[in-house]
Amino acid sequence: MLKGIVLLLTFSFALTNGSVSVHNPFYCYADDPIKPQHGMFSTTSAYETTRGDSVDAGVSSCTPSKFWLITRHGTRLPSLSDLTLIFRHNENLHSDIVRNFESGRTSLCASDINLIKEWKFDPNITFENEQFLTVSGWNEARQVAERYQSAFPSLLPSTYSRDTYFFRSTATQRTIGTLHAFADGLFGFNGHEQVEFEDIAQPDVLLRPYQFCPLYDEIANIRAEQNAFVEGPEYQEMIVQVSQKLGFHGSHVLRAEEIQTLSILCRFEQIWDMNATSPLCAAFSIANFQVMEYWSDLYYYYRWGYGQRNYRRLFENLPCHLIQDMLHFIRSEDANDNRVRIFGAHLPSLYLTLVSFGAFDGDAPLNRHNFAQQTFRMWKSSNITPMAANLAVIRYDCEDGDNDVLFLHNEKPLQIPGCQPNGLCKQSFLLEKFSRFLDINCSNLYCTNA
Ligand SMILES: *[C@@H]1O[C@H](CO)[C@@H](O)[C@H](O)[C@H]1NC(C)=O
Ligand SMILES: *[C@@H]1O[C@H](CO)[C@@H](O)[C@H](O)[C@H]1NC(C)=O
Ligand SMILES: *[C@@H]1O[C@H](CO)[C@@H](O)[C@H](O)[C@H]1NC(C)=O
Numbered sequence: 001m002l003k004g005i006v007l008l009l010t011f012s013f014a015l016t017n018g019s020v021s022v023h024n025p026f027y028c029y030a031d032d033p034i035k036p037q038h039g040m041f042s043t044t045s046a047y048e049t050t051r052g053d054s055v056d057a058g059v060s061s062c063t064p065s066k067f068w069l070i071t072r073h074g075t076r077l078p079s080l081s082d083l084t085l086i087f088r089h090n091e092n093l094h095s096d097i098v099r100n101f102e103s104g105r106t107s108l109c110a111s112d113i114n115l116i117k118e119w120k121f122d123p124n125i126t127f128e129n130e131q132f133l134t135v136s137g138w139n140e141a142r143q144v145a146e147r148y149q150s151a152f153p154s155l156l157p158s159t160y161s162r163d164t165y166f167f168r169s170t171a172t173q174r175t176i177g178t179l180h181a182f183a184d185g186l187f188g189f190n191g192h193e194q195v196e197f198e199d200i201a202q203p204d205v206l207l208r209p210y211q212f213c214p215l216y217d218e219i220a221n222i223r224a225e226q227n228a229f230v231e232g233p234e235y236q237e238m239i240v241q242v243s244q245k246l247g248f249h250g251s252h253v254l255r256a257e258e259i260q261t262l263s264i265l266c267r268f269e270q271i272w273d274m275n276a277t278s279p280l281c282a283a284f285s286i287a288n289f290q291v292m293e294y295w296s297d298l299y300y301y302y303r304w305g306y307g308q309r310n311y312r313r314l315f316e317n318l319p320c321h322l323i324q325d326m327l328h329f330i331r332s333e334d335a336n337d338n339r340v341r342i343f344g345a346h347l348p349s350l351y352l353t354l355v356s357f358g359a360f361d362g363d364a365p366l367n368r369h370n371f372a373q374q375t376f377r378m379w380k381s382s383n384i385t386p387m388a389a390n391l392a393v394i395r396y397d398c399e400d401g402d403n404d405v406l407f408l409h410n411e412k413p414l415q416i417p418g419c420q421p422n423g424l425c426k427q428s429f430l431l432e433k434f435s436r437f438l439d440i441n442c443s444n445l446y447c448t449n450a
Helices: 002-016 036-040 080-102 110-118 135-151 173-187 214-220 224-231 233-245 256-272 279-283 286-304 309-317 320-331 347-357 427-433
Strands: 063-072 165-169 340-345 390-397 404-409 424-426
Touching: 036 286, 063 135, 063 173, 063 320, 063 347, 080 110, 080 256, 110 279, 135 173, 135 256, 165 173, 173 340, 214 309, 224 233, 224 286, 233 256, 233 279, 233 286, 256 279, 286 347, 309 347, 320 340, 320 347, 320 390, 320 427, 340 347, 347 390, 404 427, 424 427
Parallel strands: 063 340, 165 340
Antiparallel strands: 063 390, 390 404, 404 424
16 A cells, blocks of 8 residues: 555656656646646747746856847748648538537547637638748747847847847748847837848858758658657557547547647647637647657657768758858957847758757657657757747857857757856857868858768
């Protein structure tokens, strides 16, 4: 008896520490006050679920002098491929779930089924506005800017001047909008109207190098581990559990594509308004979300991460132009430079830059077989690249001449191997460690694996 109690206590302790959750077939989403799965939405996570609580600008005793930042766009509408799934399945799935409920086949709680009955996909969302920035995405970017400004008021003045500020995005509605929102965060309501944004070069090898590299195209679409994981026991069990919850029993079990459609709808509708309850999230238990998160992480690990060991150098080289921009900016003593450089881009540039830095490395390789061993992995897309994910690099001028450089990822200290856990690096170390990016022509390097 005593032993049983001890085991139980150990078990619940492990749960709060984030280990694999046990599937609860009667889980009630609408009534859960905590909803820990909001932090498991992979790259469809709201920024708010993972950002740092407060930036410690006083981590160095030297004087902040320069600010460099790249941000992923904020929360947006679904992509073409996600919308294709939504339009293919949403009406049938919805009417089947409601019918299953009426025949007593579901195990949904009352609060969840009531929301599902009323549910309808927003008819205003079409292929024409795919991936457009949403109001919630605008607010994320604006608030990121506001918080950096209150941490570094002397670096980020609230009055715009072209001499101080440099803004450059990619050529998409969502990244342009994100930088407008960021500018509003710095300069106040409609402050972006006075900003002169930089012209966008075509091809944009600075912010989208991966679109212009044939070598990368050859190896980029490896989904072997991710697809094999779908055929494996954890994912197949998840499919059966979700199906049962929604009343699809026996041979009526949902297809993987239908599960993914429900997951897309759940996550997007949730992050468009974190204060609302996204009805279709009721399909999944927390344990189900852990499986889906791993499925996503496998994809990003092989597509943009450490998964392809033989191409590590290519992944490190792809962001050459961007890293060189950062290093030259940190190194420069030219008084005519902008003091602030802000880039609006997409998650691949963040991943590739982090990989080039060697950040979030060190997990046992993620693969189709080791979901249960990967509970405490560093490679979690929900934490690394939520909406509005960003990387800030701040130079502090030190009197002894060797400046400090602070790295912040999503407003938390980013440790680069060889630098300090509090995010600080010595400028001399940084320039030495990444010297191969200095004073070279990145056009000749970015698409090579050597
Ligand atoms: C769709 O857009 C129209 C016009 O802007 C608006 O009145 C309506 O509320 C929108 N519908 C939904 C479901 O958001
Ligand atoms: C959610 O509601 C709280 C309290 O009303 C409000 O302060 C907050 O701004 C809301 N958040 C969003 C994302 O709408
Ligand atoms: C860099 O290399 C590319 C391709 O070899 C070349 O077209 C370009 O002119 C070079 N740029 C500079 C600044 O030398």
